[in-house]
Amino acid sequence: MASTEINNYITKRYERWLDYSQYYCGLSGISDEAMDVLNEVLCSLLQKSDKLLNRLLEKKKNGYAELDFFVLKMIKLNATSPTSPYRSKYRSLPSDDNVDYTKLDIEDTKEEIVDKNELLLSRFHKVQAVLEELDLSPLARRIFEFRFLEDANFSDWPGKESLKQLYEIYNKVQELIRKKIVGESIF
The missing domain is CATH 1.10.10 (Arc Repressor Mutant, subunit A)
Structure with missing residues (x-):
């Protein structure tokens, strides 16, 4: 469970991280998923140990916590890499908004099972x-x-x-x- 200090820092930085996420998601053509990308990054972040999170929060560089750089790197990765955790989990199949998939005839085929x-x-x-x-x-x-x-x-x-x-x-x-x-x- 993340400490109150970590939770407060995330709340304070959320809007800036969301802007960053919107920028990279826009470049990747998924601008409407910026909040989802950020939230997935934060869920992943909060699963890390409190010890690591506190260390990232305490270590400062150019006025920013190392935690900022870590989150920004994860956002960029999840927004731009086709093999990122976010894309693997939520965007595995391409879709076409102009197609009504309920009206498609899908052929049922049996896979040949080799023993x-x-x-x-x-x-x-x-x-x-x-x-x-x-x-x-x-x-x-x-x-x-x-x-x-x-x-x-x-x-x-x-x-x-x-x-x-x-x-x-x-x-x-x-x-x-x-x-x-x-x-x-x-x-």
Whole structure:
């Protein structure tokens, strides 16, 4: 909760800040929203900690409190930047005052919902099926199953093969499966 001193200062400076807001809102083509911009800035300001607000109020520069500069900067930002908090919250959709939106025919379309888990599972099964079709050595098949199907790390491999050998064999099997799947245009 803002202190009485902060509230009094805001009340005292409000008209000047509103003039500043009207100026920048006018430049941005939203002159009728100057008060809304200022009020949004003040709402945001009052959510800051009392400690910060008091520090901004006490710090003076050229006869003005640092709080003035902070508020003016926020007003300018909210009035002019298309990605500002004010514009994101209140002006996200452009509108045309000459259009009666209640008389427009809006097509109801259903969005296609993609079940990512189902897609991954079907691809996983496809890889398994292609793996079964390939004429691989038992070692190559076991290495691929160990890494891909069991999701194990080669550092835990029980055999005597080096990491380099394991990755070479795994990558070759992976490439064979990829070529087979791409050749069938499955994905």
